[in-house]
Amino acid sequence: MSQPLFFNLQATHNPHRWLLPLSPAVCVGPPDNLFMFGGVGMAAAIAALERTCGRPAIWATAQYLSYARPPSIVDLDVWVPASGKYNSQARVIGHVGDKEIFTVNAALGARESEHSTQWVQAPEAPPPEACVEADHWRGGGDDLHSRIEVRVAQGRYGGARAGAPASDGRLLLWIRSREGLPIDSTFLAIVADFVPGALGNALQLNAGGNSLDNTIRYRRIVPTDWVLCDIRIDGVHGGFGHGSMALFAQDGELMATASQSMILRVF
Amino acid sequence: MSQPLFFNLQATHNPHRWLLPLSPAVCVGPPDNLFMFGGVGMAAAIAALERTCGRPAIWATAQYLSYARPPSIVDLDVWVPASGKYNSQARVIGHVGDKEIFTVNAALGARESEHSTQWVQAPEAPPPEACVEADHWRGGGDDLHSRIEVRVAQGRYGGARAGAPASDGRLLLWIRSREGLPIDSTFLAIVADFVPGALGNALQLNAGGNSLDNTIRYRRIVPTDWVLCDIRIDGVHGGFGHGSMALFAQDGELMATASQSMILRVF
Numbered sequence: 001m002s003q004p005l006f007f008n009l010q011a012t013h014n015p016h017r018w019l020l021p022l023s024p025a026v027c028v029g030p031p032d033n034l035f036m037f038g039g040v041g042m043a044a045a046i047a048a049l050e051r052t053c054g055r056p057a058i059w060a061t062a063q064y065l066s067y068a069r070p071p072s073i074v075d076l077d078v079w080v081p082a083s084g085k086y087n088s089q090a091r092v093i094g095h096v097g098d099k100e101i102f103t104v105n106a107a108l109g110a111r112e113s114e115h116s117t118q119w120v121q122a123p124e125a126p127p128p129e130a131c132v133e134a135d136h137w138r139g140g141g142d143d144l145h146s147r148i149e150v151r152v153a154q155g156r157y158g159g160a161r162a163g164a165p166a167s168d169g170r171l172l173l174w175i176r177s178r179e180g181l182p183i184d185s186t187f188l189a190i191v192a193d194f195v196p197g198a199l200g201n202a203l204q205l206n207a208g209g210n211s212l213d214n215t216i217r218y219r220r221i222v223p224t225d226w227v228l229c230d231i232r233i234d235g236v237h238g239g240f241g242h243g244s245m246a247l248f249a250q251d252g253e254l255m256a257t258a259s260q261s262m263i264l265r266v267f
Numbered sequence: 268m269s270q271p272l273f274f275n276l277q278a279t280h281n282p283h284r285w286l287l288p289l290s291p292a293v294c295v296g297p298p299d300n301l302f303m304f305g306g307v308g309m310a311a312a313i314a315a316l317e318r319t320c321g322r323p324a325i326w327a328t329a330q331y332l333s334y335a336r337p338p339s340i341v342d343l344d345v346w347v348p349a350s351g352k353y354n355s356q357a358r359v360i361g362h363v364g365d366k367e368i369f370t371v372n373a374a375l376g377a378r379e380s381e382h383s384t385q386w387v388q389a390p391e392a393p394p395p396e397a398c399v400e401a402d403h404w405r406g407g408g409d410d411l412h413s414r415i416e417v418r419v420a421q422g423r424y425g426g427a428r429a430g431a432p433a434s435d436g437r438l439l440l441w442i443r444s445r446e447g448l449p450i451d452s453t454f455l456a457i458v459a460d461f462v463p464g465a466l467g468n469a470l471q472l473n474a475g476g477n478s479l480d481n482t483i484r485y486r487r488i489v490p491t492d493w494v495l496c497d498i499r500i501d502g503v504h505g506g507f508g509h510g511s512m513a514l515f516a517q518d519g520e521l522m523a524t525a526s527q528s529m530i531l532r533v534f
Contacts, residue, residue, distance in 0.1 A: 058507050059480055059528035061328040063372040065349045065356050081367055082332045086506065087530070089332050089479070091370075100348055103358070103372060105330040107479040107528065111506025115531060118502035119436030119469060169386030202386060212326055212356070212374040215482055217509040217528050219502040234513070235385035235486040235521045239353065239378025240325050242484040242524055244511070246501070254502045257509055259526055261326035261374065261484050263354070264382060 003182050006147070006190060007040055009047050009076075016078040018048040020094075022070040024142050035067040036074070036101070037144045039193025042214045043186040045076060045092035045104035050185065052078040053088045053108045057185050060106035061215040068094075068101045086111045118219065118254035120246050125153040128174035128226050134158030148190075149178050153228070155201040169202035169233040174226045183224055183255075188247055191227055192216045192258035195243040199264065202233035202243075209241055209262030216258045224249035239264055270449050273414070273457060274307055276314050276343075283345040285315040287361075289337040291409050302334040303341070303368070304411045305478045306460025310453040312343060312359035312371035313483075317452065319345040320355045320375045324452050327373035328482040335361075335368045353378045385486065385521035387513050392420040395441035395493050401425030415457075416445050420495070422468040436469035436500040441493045450491055450522075455514055458494055459483045459525035462510040466531065469500035469510075476508055476529030483525045491516035506531055 007026045010019040020026075020040075027034035042062040050057055068074050074094050082089040087109025094102040125131075131151035135158055150158065155171035175191050176183070196209035228248040235242055244259040274293045277286040287293075287307075294301035309329040317324055335341050341361050349356040354376025361369040392398075398418035402425055417425065422438035442458050443450070463476035495515040502509055511526040 059509070061330075061372065061480065061482065063328075063356060063358070063374075087479075089330060091330070105328065105370060105372060105480070107330075109507070111530075113504075113506035113531060115470060115506075115533070116504045117436075117470070119499060120501045169384075203382060203384070212354075213328065213372070215328065215526065217501075217526065219509060220504040232386060234387045234484075234524050237380075237383045237487040239380035239382075240376070242326070242486060244524070244526075257501050257511070257526070259482065259484065259511075259524070263378075264380060266382070 003184060005047060005186055006177065006181055007044055009044050016052055018076040020044045020074040020076060022068060022072055022074065024070055025147060026144055027070055028144050034143060035069050037193065038062065038064050038211045038214055039190040040144070041094050041102045042104060042193065043189035045094060046106070046189050047186050048076045048078050048092055049090050049106050049108060053080060053090055055088055055108035056110055057218055058087065058107045058109055059217045060104055061213055062102050062104045063213050064102050064211055065100050068096050072096045074101060116220065120254050122228060122248040122252040123172060123230050125172050125228060131174055147178050149176050155198070157197055157201060171198040171201045171231040173229045173231065175229055176226045183227055185218060185221060188221070188227065188256050189216050191229060191247060192245060194229060195231055195245055195258065195260040196262045198231040198233050198243060199241055199262065205266055207264065207266045209264055212261045212263065214260055216256055218256045219254050221255050222249045222253045224251070226250050236264055270451060272314060272453055273444065273448055274311055276311050283319055285343040287311045287341040287343060289335060289339055289341060291337055292414060293411055294337055295411050301410060302336050304457070304460065305329065305331050305481055306457040307411070308361050308369045309371060309460065309481045310456035312361060313373070313456050314453050315343045315345050315359055316357050316373055316375060320347060320357055322355055322375035323377055324485055325354065325374045325376055326484045327371055328480055329369050329371045330480050331369050331478055332367050335363050339363045341368060383487065387521050389495060389515040389519040390439060390497050392439050392495060398441055414445050416443050422465070424464055424468060438465040438468045438498040440496040440498065442496055443493045450494055452485060452488060455488070455494065455523050456483050458496060458514060459512060461496060462498055462512055462525065462527040463529045465498040465500050465510060466508055466529065473534045475532050477532065479528045479530065481527055483523055485523045486521050488522050489516045489520045491518070493517050503531055
């Protein structure tokens with residue numbers, strides 16, 4: 001757990017308390033109004049949880065309550081209400097000053113087990129080298145999106161709307177870090193917050209969403225250069241949308257599943 | 268929101284504070300060691316949230332921390348850290364005495380919107396009348412399972428293992444209340460906690476799971492006599508499993524989606 005991270009998580013004197021200074025590199029939005037990308041809050045919480053508990057995350061859900069803007073510092077406080085032989089139940093409160101930004105609830109742990117199966121299979125997709133690169137709302141050029149390479153394997157995505165819209169609500173993306181960061185539990189948590197980017201493709205409109213939550217479930221993380229994200233918008237109604245994602249390694253291993261609910265924005 | 272509920276949720280002098288007395292009718296497990304069914308805790312929290320906030324739930328995730336046993340009384344405290352024009356972000360702490368049993372984080376709200384689409388379609392399934400009824404671990408005959416009728420449309424389920432195991436990890440169940448209770452947000456939350464019952468079918472073993480969480484996302488609830496549950500175990504590894512569910516009305520409307528992570532138990 002000493003690999004480089006996408007964000008600048010800092011330890012403190014207290015093993016249950018962490019700091020995350022915000023810079024544009026972990027933010028999104030208009031250049032004059034940047035805010036922390038939700039998935040970064042989730043990922044920083046997972047990093048803090050894994051380090052505090054000394055166990056890998058099994059599942060985590062982030063509830064997004066407010067926005068944090070650079071150059072503020074997010075405090076992450078880890079609470080562990082239940083800890084057993086094989087797993088811990090824990091949570092992180094992320095706040096700036098006394099303002100709560102997000103809460104992450106999670107389970108962490110690992111057990112010996114002979115059973116390792118995946119029933120969800122990777123979709124047929126051209127390799128990343130054969131896919132069009134998306135230029136996703138790059139803003140000033142130094143925000144989060146400038147650090148993540150996205151290639152569109154199916155569906156329409158990004159500022160220039162690469163690809164053709166798909167009536168089945170499905171979007172296939174290859175994603176990796178431009179800086180060559182490893183694909184670990186934290187990078188997958190950031191990627192899991194890309195579900196709202198599939199709303200426009202599903203509705204065949206210029207649309208997006210604000211995440212209400214971000215949920216990730218880890219099956220097995222294996223070495224891979226790219227993540228294949230199979231994103232589906234399940235449905236929209238009453239101004240809200242719900243979507244899910246399966247995250248595969250290049251060899252087809254199911255590494256994680258994710259889901260989100262979103263406030264629908266049609267532009 | 269004054270329809271009869273599956274459980275005995277009681278108001279108090281404080282609109283943010285509710286009580287849930289436990290009886291065998293909301294519990295599962297061996298007759299001499301009954302405990303509250305997780306989905307009942309989730310559903311009671313959603314009922315409390317909807318009544319306190321005066322808004323319908325959009326999404327909710329329950330984190331299960333401990334067991335509550337009859338005849339104890341669960342206190343449900345509703346906190347609303349963020350409330351806007353159209354939606355509220357809220358949580359419920361469920362506890363017995365000072366022991367925390369579960370935490371539910373949720374968003375609630377509704378907005379005017381012309382967009383209502385579902386991309387997830389109901390599977391082909393014989394009607395409930397044509398399906399085998401499952402006798403699910405009925406215990407003493409007065410626990411939760413005795414109050415819920417389950418018919419198996421595809422896959423293997425229940426104490427007598429009705430149906431044939433399916434190698435695709437998929438289980439299709441028709442579910443309704445034997446007492447004719449309406450299918451509302453709370454009944455769907457109880458049903459959403461049936462994902463672990465699909466582990467044995469997926470692994471083709473005598474297996475089950477303990478829920479670590481229960482997540483539900485509501486799209487649109489419509490009048491229906493039965494819920495069609497399309498349950499998939501996505502994958503298992505390292506002693507844990509992850510699954511998802513799509514919940515349809517009899518006319519094929521996608522009412523909700525759900526997902527869970529579980530401790531895998533092979534008997």
